[in-house]
Amino acid sequence: MAKSDDCVHILQGLLVFGNVVIGMCGIALTAECIYFVSNPHGLYPLLKATENSDINAAAWIGIFVGLALFALSILGIIGVIKASRTLLLVYIILMLITFAFEMASCITAAAHRDSLTPEHFQKQMLERYQKSEPANNSEVTKAWDELMLQNHCCGVKGPSDWQEYQSAFRLTHSDADYPWPRTCCVLDAQGLPVSLDGCKLGVPGYYNSNGCYDAISGPVNTHAWGVAWFGFAILCWIFCVLLGTMFYWSGIEY
Amino acid sequence: LSLPTPPARLPYVPQVSPMALLGKVTATTFALERPRGVFDSHADASDAVWLVVAFANASAAFRNPPSRADVPPYKQLPTARSYMTLETPAAAYSCSAPGPPVLRVGSDTACRDQGRQDPCNGPLPSPGPYRVKFLLMGCGGPKAETRWSEPILLRTAASPSTIDPAPARRGSAVVVITSILASLGAVLATAVLGALGAEVWGSLCHRDLGTDAFLRRSYRTHHIPPALPRPLPPGCRCSPPGLCHSAPQPPAPC
Numbered sequence: 001m002a003k004s005d006d007c008v009h010i011l012q013g014l015l016v017f018g019n020v021v022i023g024m025c026g027i028a029l030t031a032e033c034i035y036f037v038s039n040p041h042g043l044y045p046l047l048k049a050t051e052n053s054d055i056n057a058a059a060w061i062g063i064f065v066g067l068a069l070f071a072l073s074i075l076g077i078i079g080v081i082k083a084s085r086t087l088l089l090v091y092i093i094l095m096l097i098t099f100a101f102e103m104a105s106c107i108t109a110a111a112h113r114d115s116l117t118p119e120h121f122q123k124q125m126l127e128r129y130q131k132s133e134p135a136n137n138s139e140v141t142k143a144w145d146e147l148m149l150q151n152h153c154c155g156v157k158g159p160s161d162w163q164e165y166q167s168a169f170r171l172t173h174s175d176a177d178y179p180w181p182r183t184c185c186v187l188d189a190q191g192l193p194v195s196l197d198g199c200k201l202g203v204p205g206y207y208n209s210n211g212c213y214d215a216i217s218g219p220v221n222t223h224a225w226g227v228a229w230f231g232f233a234i235l236c237w238i239f240c241v242l243l244g245t246m247f248y249w250s251g252i253e254y
Numbered sequence: 255l256s257l258p259t260p261p262a263r264l265p266y267v268p269q270v271s272p273m274a275l276l277g278k279v280t281a282t283t284f285a286l287e288r289p290r291g292v293f294d295s296h297a298d299a300s301d302a303v304w305l306v307v308a309f310a311n312a313s314a315a316f317r318n319p320p321s322r323a324d325v326p327p328y329k330q331l332p333t334a335r336s337y338m339t340l341e342t343p344a345a346a347y348s349c350s351a352p353g354p355p356v357l358r359v360g361s362d363t364a365c366r367d368q369g370r371q372d373p374c375n376g377p378l379p380s381p382g383p384y385r386v387k388f389l390l391m392g393c394g395g396p397k398a399e400t401r402w403s404e405p406i407l408l409r410t411a412a413s414p415s416t417i418d419p420a421p422a423r424r425g426s427a428v429v430v431i432t433s434i435l436a437s438l439g440a441v442l443a444t445a446v447l448g449a450l451g452a453e454v455w456g457s458l459c460h461r462d463l464g465t466d467a468f469l470r471r472s473y474r475t476h477h478i479p480p481a482l483p484r485p486l487p488p489g490c491r492c493s494p495p496g497l498c499h500s501a502p503q504p505p506a507p508c
């Protein structure tokens with residue numbers, strides 16, 4: 001009898017520990033997703049323009065899942081200590097629902113990340129940058145301008161993007177005056193090109209020759225993998241804790 | 255009326271600048287290497303060097319203009335298939351003259367739009383190919399000419415709808431995450447359903463579930479005081495303890 005008591009106490013202790021970890025991970029997930037949703041790198045307009053901002057939706061789901069995990073972990077700890085069948089049943093069912101939501105968020109973030117290729121951004125930039133008709137293109141234009149100014153880059157793969165393809169930009173800016181946008185030129189303190197002729201000709205040192213894709217894909221990768229893999233790890237842990245809880249629940253007498 | 259002397263043929267061949275410039279050939283402009291010291295032996299102080307630009311298939315039919323008044327202007331390029339531009343004093347092409355190392359043909363969009371009569375270095379209207387040569391003109395007509403260049407083909411921009419934004423291959427991370435999470439979810443759902451089903455089945459069959467429960471919710475033990483040994487009656491003498499030599503009385507419990 002004493003040995004069985006010990007086993008029960010060990011199981012209770014393990015379940016309480018598991019729930020404490022779940023609670024802390026839930027808080028961490030919420031904090032991480034709030035950080036991503038707050039758009040620290042100014043990339044949200046570019047992702048929204050892709051007509052499915054799934055990574056952002058996954059981050060929003062992550063916020064609520066994290067809070068739910070924290071609340072459920074407290075419920076689980078109370079249920080395990082009081083050995084209450086009702087509380088634990090409620091805990092198990094709600095945890096399953098949260099599991100399903102977090103699963104959807106992980107898969108969405110991972111799948112959407114795969115679709116963000118350089119060609120994807122090239123197409124969006126060429127079709128929307130400096131296009132005046134639908135009003136939401138001004139956000140895309142501003143986002144690209146800020147991206148190019150802050151990271152000293154031009155286009156997605158390079159300034160030759162503007163030469164190899166026609167674009168909405170080309171419709172309003174002639175090729176002779178603007179082989180590529182002025183934001184691709186090296187600018188002085190007043191925001192004017194250091195040498196306009198040098199920039200138009202492509203003289204090294206007077207224009208930004210590298211593409212912006214690295215500046216985009218770095219933060220987007222961190223964002224997507226942060227949501228997807230961290231969520232995956234939490235779900236694996238929840239799986240183990242839930243199995244233990246169900247075993248514990250089935251052993252409780254009425 | 256004496257025929258004018260034919261212009262001297264210089265062995266110099268104009269070419270697109272060999273420097274590494276990203277914008278040396280765009281859709282409407284190109285950059286030529288600046289000739290240095292090519293005209294020194296034939297030029298006077300008052301002479302001017304013109305650039306002849308012609309479609310590659312019309313260069314053989316080009317006739318040098320006899321005087322400055324007969325120079326074909328820029329806006330006649332579509333009909334005359336050639337024009338002359340970049341009128342520069344011959345001294346600017348001498349060995350020691352300062353100046354940019356390239357000549358950009360097509361850089362002046364203002365003269366195209368305003369239709370001025372001066373030699374106009376306007377953007378080229380089609381990708382070409384074009385051939386160019388330099389012509390040294392004096393007061394009496396052309397004095398020297400260089401060879402025709404190789405055909406120069408300008409860039410043609412493709413439509414952005416030809417860009418295929420689909421990723422090259424399906425990411426393996428999505429497959430891993432999806433398959434593992436789906437199997438974990440299925441196991442959990444099965445376990446919960448199994449546990450609930452077993453409980454419902456048990457309550458329907460009125461089976462006592464307490465036999466294998468390892469945890470009693472409340473330890474209600476009935477407190478039974480231990481039985482106290484009764485004192486020996488005074489008539490019983492037991493010499494070894496517990497053994498009574500019986501007197502003729504009826505046996506009394508020792």
